Structures are given as structure tokens and as C-alpha cells.
Amino acid sequence: MTDFDWQVEGDTCVKLLSEIIRIPTVNRGNGAEDDGNEKPAAEALADFLRGAKVEPLLVAKKKNRSCMVARVPGTGEKPPLLLNAHIDVVEADAARWKHGPFSGEIHDGYLWGRGAIDMKHMAAMSACVLALVARSGKKLSRDVIFAAVADEEAGCENGSLFLVDDHPDLVRAEYMLGEIGAFSLHMFGRTFYPIQVAEKGICWVRATTTGSPGHGSLPDPNSAVVRLSKAIARLGATRLPMHPTEVVTRFIHELADNLPQPQRSVLRRLAVPQIAPHILDWLIKDDGQKRSFGAMLSNTASPTVVRAGNKVNVIPGRASVEIDGRILPGQTESGFLEELRHVLGEDVKLEVLRSADPTVTTSATPLFEELARTLRAHDPTGYPLPYMIPGFTDSKAYSRLGTKCYGYSPVRLPDDGVSFTRMYHGDDERVHVDGLKWGVRVLYDAVTRFCA
Numbered sequence: 001m002t003d004f005d006w007q008v009e010g011d012t013c014v015k016l017l018s019e020i021i022r023i024p025t026v027n028r029g030n031g032a033e034d035d036g037n038e039k040p041a042a043e044a045l046a047d048f049l050r051g052a053k054v055e056p057l058l059v060a061k062k063k064n065r066s067c068m069v070a071r072v073p074g075t076g077e078k079p080p081l082l083l084n085a086h087i088d089v090v091e092a093d094a095a096r097w098k099h100g101p102f103s104g105e106i107h108d109g110y111l112w113g114r115g116a117i118d119m120k121h122m123a124a125m126s127a128c129v130l131a132l133v134a135r136s137g138k139k140l141s142r143d144v145i146f147a148a149v150a151d152e153e154a155g156c157e158n159g160s161l162f163l164v165d166d167h168p169d170l171v172r173a174e175y176m177l178g179e180i181g182a183f184s185l186h187m188f189g190r191t192f193y194p195i196q197v198a199e200k201g202i203c204w205v206r207a208t209t210t211g212s213p214g215h216g217s218l219p220d221p222n223s224a225v226v227r228l229s230k231a232i233a234r235l236g237a238t239r240l241p242m243h244p245t246e247v248v249t250r251f252i253h254e255l256a257d258n259l260p261q262p263q264r265s266v267l268r269r270l271a272v273p274q275i276a277p278h279i280l281d282w283l284i285k286d287d288g289q290k291r292s293f294g295a296m297l298s299n300t301a302s303p304t305v306v307r308a309g310n311k312v313n314v315i316p317g318r319a320s321v322e323i324d325g326r327i328l329p330g331q332t333e334s335g336f337l338e339e340l341r342h343v344l345g346e347d348v349k350l351e352v353l354r355s356a357d358p359t360v361t362t363s364a365t366p367l368f369e370e371l372a373r374t375l376r377a378h379d380p381t382g383y384p385l386p387y388m389i390p391g392f393t394d395s396k397a398y399s400r401l402g403t404k405c406y407g408y409s410p411v412r413l414p415d416d417g418v419s420f421t422r423m424y425h426g427d428d429e430r431v432h433v434d435g436l437k438w439g440v441r442v443l444y445d446a447v448t449r450f451c452a
């Protein structure tokens, strides 16, 4: 439906992605002067767009933490469509990587580097799509906006939340396409394209035990540290109760219905709360799948930061652990705290540090239909389906403006054993070069067909 040379446009996207991967935008969340450093990456994207005669705007809550927003106006007949990508990344330990995490080099058909899938690839694809929409000269029925935002990896304060709070008119849209979705998921020889329609909520909690302080030469089996350790061990060994949710049940059923037997029957039963724990424990062998499905079926609680004592010969009177809690749609904060208390015990004091509600967008929209249709057109072997991610993204911010958000950063991946999900914040993050080129075209088609 377009006249572009997709080989050339694909190469342009690969080059742009490599360029922005080489700009380290590491977000440690420590508030240091050089934290994030998104400005040069935002500027690189802005320069690219100016080359296509799109005039971008850079705004920042803090020095060096720029967000870039650009818009190609449509006829205004319908409200805008927003493309969003965060351009900050998490740290990378170069010693553990096969190729430099900020090299942006191509090896073995993959473009390597921190941000290759989380999520500078979407930033490069969105910039290319916006440039192509501008170059095509066709007036679409909606403005297409692209926001490249800072600070997603530390909670969005300097990024999407800043835009939504301080510059809502720049990003106000009926729909947003963003993180985690439309990648090929290979299961038992079948290919799926999950499109994210929901995210779990967060409930970050500090759990504290107290006891009598004392001398380290006289061990106390009931000290704050010992009791907290036991509570953490119980949490690590316990699965919180299963709660069926509509979006996850549908995901499991659609996934199962497209699998051969016996996987079909086994997987379908994951949607039954009484049976699911047994299937997770005994029938799902892949550890990554076990954990992913587990996180879709219950609230979760990961102990992360443990603090107690500061001198080896003093038994401290206080010990605490920070717990990263994630809550399913339909569940409440108080219900989750009750589940935690049940595992940790009544003598552990719980304090909520930060919380955010789950988000759910219906898949019964014309945009979702178009997104699925476009994926099927470009990969007839694949099956698109709505799903929920256990983490959170910039969707949390945009949904505050009433925007319907989908995870749709398309990449076609070969079934070569490279785990897409494990690369998030992991070693050797990389994106398949041909899969990325495929993604630009899918994203362009989805956007222009929907906004035609």
C-alpha cells in the first residue's frame, strides 16, 4: 500500500537504533547529575525528524533529562494517536556481555546493546514511522504524535508523568501504542503475537520486625533479624492465592486453543485456580514460562532490599525488607496486604511505600482489530492475542488522560532459542535485525491503515 523501498527504510531504522544505543542513557534512579542523561538521545531523534521536516519539541523536568515530542498533523477529524517509547535504559555490566552493551554493533544477525528491546527499538521505529508519514504527504484522519520519554526505569517522574502533568496537550490522544507487545512468542511450534492490553498494579511495601537489641555474644533466636529472615524464607517458598482475571483467562484459552494436544488440555487448565498451582509445579518445565504464568495468575511479592544492623557484635533491634508487590486487575491493595500478612506473620509491620492501580484497556476497539489484522497480514503463521504484563510501563501515566493504551512494539523473532523476555534488563540484550526491519513496516501499516 506504500511506495517506500522497505529495504532502505529498514536500514535507516537499524542505523538510527545503533546511533541511540551508543548514547548511554543509564537510569540508576539515584538522582545524580548524570543520571539518565536522556538529552543527547532525545536530540539525536529530534535531528532525525528534522531531516524529514518534522519539527520536534524538547521539554525537560530536570536538566539533561529531556523528553522529545513530535507531531505530524492530520485532518483533525479524529483525536490523535500517540506512539511512545522510553529512551532511558537500566545498567549493564559490560564484563558479562559478549559484545559491548553500548556498542550498537551487529553480530550474528542481531543488533546488540542495552535498549535494543527495552526499548530504544520502539523509539527508532516510531521516529521512522513519523518521518515516513510526513514524507508520504498523505493527510491522515488523526494527528500522529511520537513521544520519546525519559525516566521510565525509575518510575516515570521525569518522563511520561511529567508530560501528562505539565504538558498534557502535547501528548493527549485517544490511543497510545507503546511497550511490550507484538513480538513473536514461540510455543510448541506455534507463533503468537501478544498485544498488551493490561498491566498489573504495584504495591511496594516495607516489612519490619522489631526486637530487643543485645550483644552479639549472646545469640537471640527471636531477634528482629532472625524473625525477618524466617518471614522472607516463607515468602520465597509460598505462592500467593490464584485469582482468575478476564484478560488472563482469555489469553490462556486462546493460547491453548492454538496448540496441539496434549499441551492444549494442560494449558487450558491453568485458568482454573484450583488446578493451576499443580500445573505450574509439575507440568510446566521451562522456568521462564513457569514464572511468567505464575505472575499472571496471582498477586506477587518479591523481597528485594534487606536492611538490618551496622555492627557485627550488636544484635539490632530492627530489621526490614522492601517487597516489590504486584497486584492483578480486580484485586485491591488491602486484599494484597492481607495475603502478605498471612505469609509473613502478624508480628511483621507493613508499610506501603508506593502504589499504583492496575490498568486494563478493552481489546474490543477498532484499533485493536487493526493491530491484529496488520500482524496477521505480515506473518500469516502468527496468532495475535490480548495479554497482560506483570510489570508496568508508561501506560500508567497516559491512562490518567483517559488514553487507551496497547503494548505494540512489533518485532519478528526467529525460533532460535534466544529468549526475548529474559533479555529485559538481562545480559546480551539484542534485537533481530530483520525482525526490526519487519517491525517498522508493521508499525507503519498499522498506524496509517488505522488513521486512513
Ligand SMILES: [Zn+2]
Binding pocket: 086, 118, 119, 152, 179
Ligand atoms: Zn522498558
